[in-house]
Amino acid sequence: MAQENSGAPAVLSDKEFQLFRSLIYKQAGISLGDAKKPLVAGRLSKRLRQLEIGSYSEYFRRVQGNAQEMQHAIDLLTTNETYFFREPKHFDFLRDQVLPGAVGRSPFRVWSAACSSGEEPYTIAMVLAESLGLQRPWEIVASDLSTRVLKEAAGGLYPLADCDGIPRPLLHKHCLRGIGAHEGSVLINPALRERIGFRQINLNNALPNLGIFDVIFLRNVMIYFDIETKQQVVRRLLPMLKPGGHFMISHSENLNGITDALKPVRPSIYRKPDA
Known part of the structure; x- marks a missing residue:
């Protein structure tokens, strides 16, 4: 099983996407539509590799039980583009x-x-x-x-x-x-x-x-x-x-x-x- 986790990258299922969608709505009030599923997968995938976690479900459990990791996940999912003198x-x-x-x-x-x-x-x-x-x-x-x-x-x-x-x-x-x-x-x-x-x-x-x-x-x-x-x-x-x-x-x-x-x-x- 460990070799399986270290091989192909994890795939975000619809059920897992719903878990993170509910989480970010509860924590930040951000409403993510279905089209945001690739964005969620992309922003969290690197973190899964860093922690050597094999699935998004496992990472969700980590987030639920660790306030510091919860903040890290929020940081990854809420970062937005900005620049100086935007909308001047x-x-x-x-x-x-x-x-x-x-x-x-x-x-x-x-x-x-x-x-x-x-x-x-x-x-x-x-x-x-x-x-x-x-x-x-x-x-x-x-x-x-x-x-x-x-x-x-x-x-x-x-x-x-x-x-x-x-x-x-x-x-x-x-x-x-x-x-x-x-x-x-x-x-x-x-x-x-x-x-x-x-x-x-x-x-x-x-x-x-x-x-x-x-x-x-x-x-x-x-x-x-x-x-x-x-x-x-x-x-x-x-x-x-x-x-x-x-x-x-x-x-x-x-x-x-x-x-x-x-x-x-x-x-x-x-x-x-x-x-």
Whole structure:
């Protein structure tokens, strides 16, 4: 049997796929359609080989009995693409419409609620630094479910090739070019990194007390939720958005049927009415 396990790679059966689909929905609120079966198999297969486990069922049992392995599986199944200045109209709106009204108010607080590997909160930090400067108090909370991407984000180190989206003046001003062993990499300036607090937060559970925010970014994550989960997540976040604050989602998303508590300002940009 051991030789059998070490031979041909394990095949994810429909029953095993259903086990992991139920698991990721319960843990992360992510709804995986049938078409995601190859993705689940691909992302978990390497882990099976690393642990010398012969079947997905056996790995599922390992995950169920080991909190650390559960987190590892969640990391593998929830990692999503992101990049600097993604959907730039949101940052234009922040700079041109929101921040001018923030002059004289402090501190200005932003929550990047699905920050992945950090490109979004660092983009926000560059915009805030340019508009508000580094003398005024402002801060960003950046959260994600995945501990692995949060570790990457907190390091603030990126391949230079991944920084194409950063306008060149901001790249020179807010990033440090790596030398020696880090040649070909870029490090986000510590003056920006210290303004960001990275935290692991599961949006599908009761939220910790993070205070009140002027702006909340919840982008490119609700596309993975069913309607009920979307409603629950937005309902949890709304009390943390101050009256008059802005809520930004991805251009591919909308809040129709999810909440009436936010009013559309522009496509994918909403505002909480003043108290």
